[in-house]
Amino acid sequence: MKRNSEAKSARILSMYARLISGKVLNRRELAEEYGVTARSVQRDVEDLRCFLAEQSPLQDVVYDRTAQGYRLTGRVPDGLSNSEILAVCKILLESRSMRADEMLPLLDKLITCAVPEESRRSVKALISNEQIHYIPPQHNRQILDGLWELGQAVRNRNVLEIAYTRMKEPKLVRRRVQPVGLMFSEYYFYLTAFLENRTNFENPNDLFPTIYRIDRIQEFKVLDEHFQAPYRDRFEEGEFRKRVQFMYGGRLETIRFRYAGLSLEAVLDRLPTAKVLGRDGDGWLISAEVFGKGINMWLRSQGDLVQILED
Secondary structure: HHHHHHHHHHHHHHHHHHHHHOOEEEEHHHHHOOOOHHHHHHHHHHHHHHHHHHHHOOOEEEEOEEEEEEEEEEOOOOOOOOHHHHHHHHHHHOOOOOOOHHHHHHHHHHHHHOOOOOHHHHHHHHHHHHHOOOOOOOOOOOOOOHHHHHHHHHHHEEEEEEEEEEOOOEEEEEEEEEEEEEEEEEEEEEEEEEEEEEHHHHOOOOOOOOEEEEHHHEEEEEEEEEEEEEEEOOOHHHHHHHOOOOOOOOOOOEEEEEOOOOOOOHHHHOOOOEEEEEEOEEEEEEEEEEOOOHHHHHHHHHHHHHHHEEE
16 A cells, blocks of 8 residues: 555656646556556546645646646746746847857756746747847857856955956956946946955045956956955945946946937936936936946937036
């Protein structure tokens, strides 16, 4: 009796694992595979239904007449829906943030989360053309290797030693930095960190981090040294992210400009700190808090649609 009970439990676990993966289970085929009667398989399905009803009201096992077998309905709690998986895949492809040997396997792993199997095929078909024509970033460096370690250094406040290739006057420089955040913007991942120079902390107005493109970090070492951030009450990654849309370091400034284009929404989405001060015959009057001078390039790119206002 014990052996029969163990065999039954093993069958049910195996069936549930297959159902989770999106497979359709044929009763006759299962009976032949397990060496039991079709009625025994039916009882296994009923037991599985009872278990799911108690543990996971979002799921049920139903008979699909078209597929001539049992399949799992609903979704695993806290999992991604098929629409969410498709959206994430599209966003990743558009980001062009990784080499193909990192991006494409990541997409495949996401697609395997879709259930049932028909949904996986649909998601795959919807992104297949973009996968074939995927263009990786020009730096051609791996990003995922080391990203988690950098994130843990941020979380645990470990001092970092980095070897970094500067964009201006390209050369390798070495720095000791105190990492405070990881961010992504327009194709690249960035590390935000404070240079370990205590003299900078004497003037609280100078407490702004430096921004390092992660693909330009040639090597790094997480030191067994921790820092206490005297700027912890001034620096919040989310608030900083709103004000550094163009990934250029510098001081915090407030800019004012007049926008005469058709889509005010596009400006407000581009600059999360933007506030509409009013409107006149020439357009909207807008102010925004930003770090660095990167905003100037964007404003100039708008041509006659933008007029920078003096304070």
